[in-house]
Amino acid sequence: MEENFEHVWVEGEVSNLATPISGHLYFTLKDAGAQLRCVMFRASARALKFRPKDGMGLIVRGRLSLFEPRGEYQLIIEYLEPQGIGALQLAFAQLKERLAKEGLFDEKHKKPLPRLPQRIGVVTSATGAAIHDILNVLDRRFANVEVLICPVKVQGEGAAREIAQAVRDFNRYGHVDVLIVGRGGGSMEDLWAFNEEEVARAIHHSRIPVISAVGHEVDFTIADFVADLRAPTPSAAAELVVKSKVELGAELDALSHRLRQGVRRLLADCRGKAYALSLALKDPTMLLGHLAQRIDDLGERLDYARRGEFKRKRERLALLRNSLRLSNPAVLVERGRERLLTLVTGSEHSLHLSIERHREKVAMNSGKLQVLSPLETLARGYAIASLLPQGTTVRDSAQLAEGDKIDLKFHRGGALCRVERKHLADGQET
């Protein structure tokens, strides 16, 4: 039987999948009507890019064989592919899902490209189209950048390991600003190394920013998802680097221009201001002329004032002010009061004077009176003689005869006397 059915193709659904450590795969292929036990030994299973799962539809090719210990038929699988989709596509899908879940593709892991890439590291084949294209672009654009190439296999056995190692080596070396990891176009199998987990992890861990540049525009590899930036082709990657420098140069030029413009404008402003100010200063004679004119004008006004116009006007003003003040009833009252006071005082005064004068007169007269008073005369030693009995005052001796009786009045007291003899005024005796 084994000879009759050498190699058969079987289609079915996976169930009861077992993947022991041995690396062998054990499962049952089922369809509606039948089931077949399968085994894929490690040697063959190792080459599988994808992982079979329960429920997956598979197309397998293998040899029928009898497992004697159990007496069962089994299919020893040599080749396995998924139903409805390529094995590679499935492997791709599975790895993408797994790494995405781990977060390897997250935006937050993506580093920005350096603004000034001076040294570029390139991981690619030394002979392939990629490096050729990259160097072409740099040449064409006269870009002054340094390129360091770490040559690797980009397909086939061991390519993934070499690529991953190159990325790690560049990180150890350190003196590059950005990495380009890629290769020229090819089939999915050709590009497969860039879908390997090892490469993805190396790119993820790279401290140096990585641009992936694998195949053509339509090709997307796992490396593209995990890189910091994807370029559709290696040429495009080179353009990105060059653009960075070109943009930077333009930015610098713009800033320099603004710098110079800024200062130029500032100086123009200052110059303008200075000019405007200088205009005011421009003609000192004009300024002096103005001043001279002012002086003349003031001089004239002074003269005018001196000529008395002002004086007269001022007088008139004072007059008016005065009469205004005078007609002030309060002032009138005050003045009335004053006059009254004056009059009263005046009349008092004249009254006093009058009284004083009379008093004087009286005093004078009484003084005179006193002197003239006979009593005073008597005090002086004179005596008043009166002829008795008539009592007439004797002034002349002729009035007397010998033997008359006279009364003598002295200052104090008096006496009754008789005339003994009389004499005349000139002293002659009769």
Next chain:
Amino acid sequence: MAAEKFETALKKLEEVVKKLEGGELSLEDSLKAFEEGVRHAAFCSAKLNEAEKRVELLLKQKDGTFAREEFRPEET
């Protein structure tokens, strides 16, 4: 490393330009700022033109160190 200094200088240049355009500075300060700006611009320009055009291979030595060798695309 060199890239960092370039970034800083470029940023400083931008700041100076903004200050100058702001018009708030005195004439003296403006001129000082302008000088500073010119210095930064010169530095940046030098940095941009610094890198030489060179293509080399990075070769890992047995002892783990790295060597560089000129890359000749025609030969390989």
